[in-house]
Amino acid sequence: MSDAHETAGTPREHHTSQDKSLAVQAAMLDSADELAALRDLFALHDDSVYLDGNSLGALPRHVPERVQDVITRQWGELRIRSWTEGGWWTAPERIGDRIAPLVGAGPGQIVVGDSTSVNVFKAVVGAVRLLDPAEPARDEILVDATTFPTDGYIARSAARMTGLPIVPVDPEKLLGALGPRTAVVLVNHVDFRTGRLHDLPGITAAVHEAGALAVWDLCHSAGALPVGLDAQGVDLAVGCTYKYLNGGPGSPAFLYVAERHQARFDSPLPGWNAHTDPFAMSPDFTAADGAVRGRVGTPDILSMLALEAALDVWEGVSLAAVREKSLALTDFFLECVEAYAPPGRVRSLTPAAHAERGSQIALRCAEAPAVMAALIARGIVGDLRRPDVLRFGFTPLYTRFADAERAARALGEVLTEVPAED
Amino acid sequence: MSDAHETAGTPREHHTSQDKSLAVQAAMLDSADELAALRDLFALHDDSVYLDGNSLGALPRHVPERVQDVITRQWGELRIRSWTEGGWWTAPERIGDRIAPLVGAGPGQIVVGDSTSVNVFKAVVGAVRLLDPAEPARDEILVDATTFPTDGYIARSAARMTGLPIVPVDPEKLLGALGPRTAVVLVNHVDFRTGRLHDLPGITAAVHEAGALAVWDLCHSAGALPVGLDAQGVDLAVGCTYKYLNGGPGSPAFLYVAERHQARFDSPLPGWNAHTDPFAMSPDFTAADGAVRGRVGTPDILSMLALEAALDVWEGVSLAAVREKSLALTDFFLECVEAYAPPGRVRSLTPAAHAERGSQIALRCAEAPAVMAALIARGIVGDLRRPDVLRFGFTPLYTRFADAERAARALGEVLTEVPAED
Structure with a gap:
């Protein structure tokens, strides 16, 4: 998959062992991930895989308390004084x-x-x-x-x-x-x-x-x-x-x-x-x-100070490490998709070359609307770009290799359930 | 004061009895005020008089909880789904x-x-x-x-x-x-x-x-x-x-x-x-x-949904009643200022005619910066419009006649302390 846009697909009977090997590989990649601990800074649960951070980033856990202070103390008590004293x-x-x-x-x-x-x-x-x-x-x-x-x-x-x-x-x-x-x-x-x-x-x-x-x-x-x-x-x-x-x-x-x-x-x-x-x-x-x-x-202070709080998660984070993980995540996701997806059903629109790839994978799929709906029903949250693009965003601060593997596996399952259009 | 912009001023020795009569009058006006109960919807304390709602309105008490739900549940849990399912x-x-x-x-x-x-x-x-x-x-x-x-x-x-x-x-x-x-x-x-x-x-x-x-x-x-x-x-x-x-x-x-x-x-x-x-x-x-x-x-959802929540306080409120109270408040404030302020120190820039008056009183005062600073230090919060305007906003939903009387009394006291410029 690293040099071709077309997913080659693999015979279904190989899936069980592949699942295991890719899942094991994901676990190894996660345990070696220097950014792994950052995930705990976000409000995320294991009941779903959130791959839509390129549309709406996940909530950093400390933001609600900070916004509450902006509202109850800065607005509610200091009121107009916050414009100067509160740094608004x-x-x-x-x-x-x-x-x-x-x-x-x-x-x-x-x-x-x-x-x-x-x-x-x-x-x-x-x-x-x-x-x-x-x-x-x-x-x-x-x-x-x-x-x-x-x-x-x-x-x-x-x-x-x-x-x-x-x-x-x-x-x-x-x-x-x-x-x-x-x-x-x-x-x-x-x-x-x-x-x-x-x-x-x-x-x-x-x-x-x-x-x-x-x-x-x-x-x-x-x-x-x-x-x-x-x-x-x-x-x-x-x-x-x-x-x-x-x-x-x-x-x-x-x-x-x-x-x-x-x-x-x-x-x-x-x-x-x-x-x-x-x-x-x-x-x-x-x-x-x-x-x-x-x-x-x-300025809209509530939104602005929520953003200011959210930026705290970047403290000490190297963008080079973020980029390295982003490419590793998208490489691995493509590898998993190639392993799990029935042949010919999805085709990556995202360049294989690292120098030409952002932090998302877009898959063209004729049945994209039904497929994305089924994925979301299974807790795999990407998004649809009409008419036929499945979009999966990879946020290195909180996305795990295990998430990439799980999402690709679910995609493979969904594709076997959603009939291919003629 | 009702027909003249110049505050006539009154001799200081009359203040004690006037204070009492205006304070009594304020209490009577407040007890007859059909909007009086709305004040409880706002986060306001009696330690200060907030007359800057024409710059930043006070916090409705229920807003923090609503914004908390927007952040923790709608953003934190539903995430991207809130754009459609949450009505964003x-x-x-x-x-x-x-x-x-x-x-x-x-x-x-x-x-x-x-x-x-x-x-x-x-x-x-x-x-x-x-x-x-x-x-x-x-x-x-x-x-x-x-x-x-x-x-x-x-x-x-x-x-x-x-x-x-x-x-x-x-x-x-x-x-x-x-x-x-x-x-x-x-x-x-x-x-x-x-x-x-x-x-x-x-x-x-x-x-x-x-x-x-x-x-x-x-x-x-x-x-x-x-x-x-x-x-x-x-x-x-x-x-x-x-x-x-x-x-x-x-x-x-x-x-x-x-x-x-x-x-x-x-x-x-x-x-x-x-x-x-x-x-x-x-x-x-x-x-x-x-x-x-x-x-x-x-749209900036946090600010927008805080606003949506804030609008709840208008449920069942008659704008005619709001207008009537606004005019009564500003009339009464002007009357109190006339009673309490030393002669010639402040002059209302706000038209006396009701048909030409909004919901604030602007007083021209040569020493406005020092006077407003002293008022704020006493908990009377209006604002300054440089170089020489003291601005007092009257929000009928939460401002009491007692607030107007207290603010005018404090203004009178401050004006006796801040020397008049030559």
Whole structure:
């Protein structure tokens, strides 16, 4: 399976011994896993296998108590004083600095707040406004044609409002599409559907060589693998905090504006939180310096401080170890799927090459809706991407090799029960 | 004080008997207050007087338990299933429908999500795009010159991105400024600084007569007084939920798009949540029908469901009773201030006429920073609007007449201690 997308399948009669050997192998891998102890930090039970952390990360066990303090003491007792004394006001940039090392950014370049969609709008319009006005011929926004759709929708709105056209481009063909008309390029680091990891260093360098700016969407890579924003010279980036960063349902997204661009970053959403002196309540807008310029309105404190608490699980965790385990988990899952799944029923859409793989496995399966429903009924929680993709996310902080084996085994069983479509 | 802005002041030697009579009067008013029992629904203690609910509403007592369930059970156990089974996905429009009756809107016209600033952007750009393209001469956006600053900043960005100029106009002079060039008018229902209530019915009618669209900011009126969005024919509106709606720090704002405009409402932030079939993950955007079209990205569930819980306190509450108590409270506070404050030290910026008054009292005071600090040290929590405004918010659901009397008495004491500036 390591070099082929098609699962070869194996005769059913071999399953019993294979089950045992793969289960034994899983146990060995788990016992050698240096991140294994982190699982205890999360509210997870052995009655199910949660492989949907790429949609909603699991709850870190200590978060409820922290949020309770935010609500009962900070809101309930201190009330308005918490904005200053409780650190509410500075939460967006403080939490941004907590996320920064996880995506390879130095301090002062990330703010947390708003949804990913809103941040894509800030980033794309902001990037267009960073362009040299002496180069009006540079007028195209290239957008990942396989993007999670909201990026495309929002980029199109940003393009419409800045007067530039959108050019959808498959990331595989992006390098060939770059040219003297390229203004801004918006790409996903990891494809939400296939789990394909795009070449952030190579694409960013090529974009710069073409004289354009690179905006990266890190929704499916932040917390799953090293990103290296500063080292690779990324211009702007957005990301999600409720997937591999476990911030909670709909927790606020983040915006990265590289330090060298901050002084000229001109947000299309210059709310009062981006003002250099918000409480002056001046009718004139004077943008704050630094990452704060990316803020808009009053931050949603409950969601934001739940995220801040959730980030504690990263204390002392090496992203290199996370990446190593992620690849080992997805390799092992593919191996198990190859062993357990009836031949020809599923086909991996996720690249076999490590350099091209994020932290999920997407399997194409004609009967995907029925199969995923049956898996969930058995406690194996992945998700469906219509019409025919089974998606399994592997969060190295809490997913065990035993979970991968159990999920693949259940998939094999379900596939024998759900008849193949003609 | 009822007809004059200047507090007349009274000789100090009368204070003792006045204190008693006003304290007695407060007790009588409280015992006759039909909303008095609602205070028990909130986490408030008698060691302080909280008059900052127009900045951050107090915590309803039952909210912590509800949020705990959202975190530990819905997120911690059900995890991704809560998006469908737990009603997370439909929360923005469901909670919008809970807010609707509080602002005089029928169902299906309000969605909750994003900050007020982001919603101002949607509303102003959306309003411009609703204009008849056959009337290109209608090209001015009139903006309340005394607005809470973020509305002005964002309106200017919306104007820049739609190519229309902004014209700041004092709401008092708005009717005279309307004309054939007026495209959109953005006004605050209640002025954040002075507490002045603007004439929503009259201004809306005049805006329509001029052929333009009216966008109202309800931040300081939603939950404080009847608004009548549908009855007055308001076109679009935005509002805040963490002031008089007690949704919690930074809880999401709301957007109202009148039903008659929804089919043509063209959001500048068309995120995937506004798509007619978001999980089709289509590269092409097709806007959802109805209020959902005002959504953008994934909603911040913790903040949103805390707000939903907080709205329970409105069960069976009459907004007419809320308004009546609000006016009685502010009248009484002004009467107490007149009785207790040394002559000439404070002057009310809030109109005496009920028809022009929101639910706060703003007192101009040369020594405002020192005075507010001293008040807060005594447990009387209002807030300062730099440089010289003392702001006291009166939330009829939980503020007592005794609180108003106690706050005014403390203000009188503080003013005798803080020397008047020359």
